[in-house]
Amino acid sequence: MHDVVLTLLPLLLGAFLATLAGWTRSVLAYPVGAIALLTSFGFAVKLLCSVLAHGTATYLLGGWSPPWGIVFVVDTFSAGMLVLISASALFTFLAFRAEILDHFAEKSAAFVALFMLTVAGHMGIVATGDLFNLYVLIEVAALSGYALLGFGTGRSPLASLNYLCIGSVGASFYLLGVGYLYMLTGSLNMADLARIIAASPVTVSMHGAVGVILLGLWVKMALFPFHGWLPGAYGMTSPVSATLMAPLTTKVMVYVVIRILISVLPGASIPDAIPAVAVTLATAAIFVGSVMAFRQTDQRRMLAYILVAEVGYMVGGVFIGNRTAMTGAMLHVFADSLMTLTLFMAVGSIARQRGEMTLGNLSGLFRTMPFTMAAFVLGAMSMIGVPPLFGFFSKWYLLSGALASGQYVFMAGLLVSSLVNVVLFFRLFETAFFDAPGESVRDIEHWSRVTPLAIVAVLLIVAGLSSGLIVDRLIAGIIPASLI
Amino acid sequence: MYSIYSIQPLLAVAAPLLAVPGIISARTPNIREAWSFAAALLLLALLACMVPAVLAGHTYTWVLAEVLPGAPIAFRVDAFGMLFALVSSSLWVVTTVYSIGYMRAKNEHAQTRFFGYFASSIFCAVGVAFSANLLTMYLFYELLSFSTYPLVAHHQNEESRKAGRKYLGFIVGTSIGLVLPAMVAVHHFTGSLDFASGGIALGAADSTTLTVLLCLLLFGFAKAALMPVHVWLPAAMVAPTPVSSLLHAVAVVKVGAFCIMRVVTGTFGVETLQALHLNDVITGVAAVTMLAASLIALSQDGLKRRLAYSTIGQLSYIVLGAGLMTTAGLTGGMLHISMHAFGKITLFFCAGAIYVATGEKYISRLNGIGYRMPWTMTAFLIGSLSIIGIPPTGGFLSKWYLLNGCIGSGQWVLALVLLVSSLLNAAYFLPIVYRAWFCAPDQAQHSGPVREAPLACIVPPLITAGISVILFFYPYPFLNLARLAAN
Numbered sequence: 001m002h003d004v005v006l007t008l009l010p011l012l013l014g015a016f017l018a019t020l021a022g023w024t025r026s027v028l029a030y031p032v033g034a035i036a037l038l039t040s041f042g043f044a045v046k047l048l049c050s051v052l053a054h055g056t057a058t059y060l061l062g063g064w065s066p067p068w069g070i071v072f073v074v075d076t077f078s079a080g081m082l083v084l085i086s087a088s089a090l091f092t093f094l095a096f097r098a099e100i101l102d103h104f105a106e107k108s109a110a111f112v113a114l115f116m117l118t119v120a121g122h123m124g125i126v127a128t129g130d131l132f133n134l135y136v137l138i139e140v141a142a143l144s145g146y147a148l149l150g151f152g153t154g155r156s157p158l159a160s161l162n163y164l165c166i167g168s169v170g171a172s173f174y175l176l177g178v179g180y181l182y183m184l185t186g187s188l189n190m191a192d193l194a195r196i197i198a199a200s201p202v203t204v205s206m207h208g209a210v211g212v213i214l215l216g217l218w219v220k221m222a223l224f225p226f227h228g229w230l231p232g233a234y235g236m237t238s239p240v241s242a243t244l245m246a247p248l249t250t251k252v253m254v255y256v257v258i259r260i261l262i263s264v265l266p267g268a269s270i271p272d273a274i275p276a277v278a279v280t281l282a283t284a285a286i287f288v289g290s291v292m293a294f295r296q297t298d299q300r301r302m303l304a305y306i307l308v309a310e311v312g313y314m315v316g317g318v319f320i321g322n323r324t325a326m327t328g329a330m331l332h333v334f335a336d337s338l339m340t341l342t343l344f345m346a347v348g349s350i351a352r353q354r355g356e357m358t359l360g361n362l363s364g365l366f367r368t369m370p371f372t373m374a375a376f377v378l379g380a381m382s383m384i385g386v387p388p389l390f391g392f393f394s395k396w397y398l399l400s401g402a403l404a405s406g407q408y409v410f411m412a413g414l415l416v417s418s419l420v421n422v423v424l425f426f427r428l429f430e431t432a433f434f435d436a437p438g439e440s441v442r443d444i445e446h447w448s449r450v451t452p453l454a455i456v457a458v459l460l461i462v463a464g465l466s467s468g469l470i471v472d473r474l475i476a477g478i479i480p481a482s483l484i
Numbered sequence: 485m486y487s488i489y490s491i492q493p494l495l496a497v498a499a500p501l502l503a504v505p506g507i508i509s510a511r512t513p514n515i516r517e518a519w520s521f522a523a524a525l526l527l528l529a530l531l532a533c534m535v536p537a538v539l540a541g542h543t544y545t546w547v548l549a550e551v552l553p554g555a556p557i558a559f560r561v562d563a564f565g566m567l568f569a570l571v572s573s574s575l576w577v578v579t580t581v582y583s584i585g586y587m588r589a590k591n592e593h594a595q596t597r598f599f600g601y602f603a604s605s606i607f608c609a610v611g612v613a614f615s616a617n618l619l620t621m622y623l624f625y626e627l628l629s630f631s632t633y634p635l636v637a638h639h640q641n642e643e644s645r646k647a648g649r650k651y652l653g654f655i656v657g658t659s660i661g662l663v664l665p666a667m668v669a670v671h672h673f674t675g676s677l678d679f680a681s682g683g684i685a686l687g688a689a690d691s692t693t694l695t696v697l698l699c700l701l702l703f704g705f706a707k708a709a710l711m712p713v714h715v716w717l718p719a720a721m722v723a724p725t726p727v728s729s730l731l732h733a734v735a736v737v738k739v740g741a742f743c744i745m746r747v748v749t750g751t752f753g754v755e756t757l758q759a760l761h762l763n764d765v766i767t768g769v770a771a772v773t774m775l776a777a778s779l780i781a782l783s784q785d786g787l788k789r790r791l792a793y794s795t796i797g798q799l800s801y802i803v804l805g806a807g808l809m810t811t812a813g814l815t816g817g818m819l820h821i822s823m824h825a826f827g828k829i830t831l832f833f834c835a836g837a838i839y840v841a842t843g844e845k846y847i848s849r850l851n852g853i854g855y856r857m858p859w860t861m862t863a864f865l866i867g868s869l870s871i872i873g874i875p876p877t878g879g880f881l882s883k884w885y886l887l888n889g890c891i892g893s894g895q896w897v898l899a900l901v902l903l904v905s906s907l908l909n910a911a912y913f914l915p916i917v918y919r920a921w922f923c924a925p926d927q928a929q930h931s932g933p934v935r936e937a938p939l940a941c942i943v944p945p946l947i948t949a950g951i952s953v954i955l956f957f958y959p960y961p962f963l964n965l966a967r968l969a970a971n
Binding site for chain 1: 549552553557619623630634640645648652669672
């Protein structure tokens with residue numbers, strides 16, 4: 001069978017088997033999930049190797065040829081994303097074994113099944129070459145995601161419901177826009193659409209369609225001012241769901257925007273107002289996200305607001321409109337996923353020991369959980385943008401691209417947000433480093449949690465040092481030559 | 485003159501880092517300190533291997549990773565980098581001896597943490613010295629800021645935490661806020677960040693842009709403590725004295741001055757700056773800082789704070805040397821890195837020894853201390869002479885070259901500033917010496933028989949004071965390196 005399918009199939013099969021196991025022998029659900037994720041990850045790596053060697057891989061679902069059939073198209077960028085998504089899910093799944101098994105004791109099989117479906121949905125979004133299929137997969141990812149985020153304590157079901165309402169509005173806008181496009185062109189296949197759009201005259205209705213699609217995606221990715229759902233949804237749910245969703249959802253939505261811009265609309269069919277509005281919103285997102293992050297006392301909510309700012313980084317990079325900035329945005333999709341994963345994994349481990357994630361509750365962590373905190377420091381340094389960590393290099397391209405296009409306010413936003421991150425993280429480090437842990441603290445650091453975390457944290461350095469390679473091999477070839 | 489592609493620079497940079505796991509895992513304090521010595525000697529040996537070729541005018545290079553177009557993470561050992569690395573690493577050996585005496589005598593807490601971060605700070609300093617381009621330098625500069633932070637806030641009380649915040653606020657605030665955008669802009673204009681690329685061509689950017697860029701980089705490298713970004717240095721004096729002596733008199737602050745020197749000569753290029761008369765900006769800022777810091781030093785009663793303001797003033801000598809842009813001026817500036825290092829570290833060692841033996845931190849309470857601590861105060865005298873620039877001490881030579889540089893380019897005002905500054909140096913150091921030897925002890929504990937600090941706190945300042953004198957008669961390794969680099 002084709003590699004593209006083989007990355008998705010184990011997850012769907014795993015979801016099915018985990019549900020079955022839940023009815024008969026629920027202890028089997030976790031191993032089934034682990035095997036499914038591992039297999040999927042293995043095929044994703046194989047796919048990346050083959051795409052690097054032989055170029056873009058295309059798979060016709062059911063053998064129907066485009067534009068009528070559904071296709072999966074995987075180029076170097078999407079293959080990289082597939083590896084990233086499957087690896088991030090696998091690490092989350094392995095590190096949080098304890099939570100998955102005993103947090104949701106009687107529901108753990110259902111949790112595993114939803115976990116698989118969410119990952120499959122996100123991977124499908126990245127792999128598909130069809131706009132309507134993309135919508136379906138967005139819903140697959142989102143619906144199972146809402147349920148996952150609802151697993152949690154206190155207000156998390158309410159926060160998840162809030163997310164469901166806003167997310168559905170976003171998805172509906174997207175669908176509406178795709179509908180308009182279909183009326184105008186009669187096609188849903190990305191490559192086919194690109195050909196038709198390039199040949200047809202630019203009309204107001206085309207602009208309207210593009211505008212509505214982008215609006216829907218901005219809502220889904222929590223771009224300011226549509227970010228309201230994110231802090232609640234990620235800040236209150238169980239650490240497992242937050243660690244799974246935070247590195248994926250917003251980044252995959254940014255991926256969709258990038259994909260549509262470079263594969264469907266490479267020409268001049270975007271109205272001039274959209275990039276201007278997008279960069280303005282992105283800049284506002286960076287400032288608002290940073291200020292709000294500064295005001296949080298709960299460290300998980302603080303991270304959630306940093307994510308809001310990070311969405312601004314990527315959207316700004318995408319819409320600045322030059323090659324360097326686009327490279328920065330694409331690289332930042334990878335970098336932000338990886339550092340968000342590191343930070344959320346570390347915070348998840350800490351929250352399990354300490355409960356509340358307020359500053360006062362974090363004293364002495366460096367002494368009691370040295371490895372977890374070391375990983376956390378690497379994640380934080382990457383967020384701040386310290387070389388040679390991954391986050392520095394994407395920030396470099398973004399700054400460089402913004403300078404080349406004269407977007408000085410956006411540049412200032414990037415720098416201010418880096419500085420705010422210094423304050424945010426060192427506020428935490430000061431308490432965790434210099435204050436003695438409380439009398440009742442009995443922190444445990446288990447190797448099974450530390451190992452995946454350590455691997456991800458070290459990857460931040462490795463990826464940073466190989467960022468030249470990543471840009472060359474995965475990104476540079478994808479950006480259309482028309483973008484200078 | 486050719487370039488040798490070799491992994492040696494990377495090995496030398498990594499040598500101090502090798503000590504860190506050893507320090508953390510050592511069972512007893514003696515084994516732990518043995519790791520510091522082993523790493524320091526290894527570093528010195530690796531440097532010694534490269535010295536002959538560097539003195540012959542060759543360079544060593546090594547590329548670690550191609551990360552950005554035109555800006556890899558790469559190392560290059562040239563004469564200037566070698567000079568700075570030699571100063572930092574040889575003084576690391578001496579300071580480790582001193583740290584052992586000081587930290588054990590004061591029974592300081594968290595000594596493992598102290599020695600660990602100390603080693604990693606040296607790693608960063610050597611990394612800066614051997615950076616081949618602005619990006620690599622920025623990398624080590626940032627890492628140095630973060631490795632020094634736990635040392636500044638070592639005492640963990642409210643005062644030292646405040647100092648730590650101020651330290652990070654100024655150092656990281658300027659490096660991210662000013663250096664990073666300037667670096668992006670330089671890359672935008674030239675497509676390269678390498679120091680050997682010949683600098684920004686005259687037509688690449690207009691003169692206003694270049695002026696702004698120069699200012700961003702001058703003040704962005706806040707470790708050089710040019711006014712008004714000097715505020716962190718006096719605050720950082722709450723750290724244990726070994727930190728103040730090696731890091732805040734030598735390694736950290738001179739990394740700042742080193743970066744400015746590199747940026748001026750390597751990134752902008754002397755011709756471009758001279759053509760736009762931007763050297764006046766550099767010398768102007770340096771001259772103001774030099775005089776203002778010396779004047780403030782006069783009024784400081786805290787011994788370490790007075791030394792800190794003196795350091796701020798002396799760092800501007802190096803920046804002044806960069807701004808003079810003549811061979812003599814550059815030689816003087818680079819030479820001052822080593823001469824001031826040996827003088828000032830002696831003074832800090834003495835301040836720490838006094839604190840260890842008597843608990844005194846204020847100059848007004850040092851009357852007659854020479855009776856009790858003659859060796860310490862002798863070293864202090866020699867250190868002061870070197871900073872003032874009186875023969876036979878090394879400090880005289882670097883000032884001589886700087887004065888020559890001023891006069892050679894007809895900068896009479898700057899020559900006058902240098903002389904006035906030297907007088908001010910004398911005015912804030914000699915009274916301390918006078919109090920120690922010629923005033924009757926008004927503290928009971930200062931009189932009576934000789935009771936010095938522990939041996940490990942006395943020998944290091946005597947060694948560095950001795951070297952300061954030797955450097956006057958035999959300055960050749962440093963002088964040759966500085967001359968080579970200035971040409």
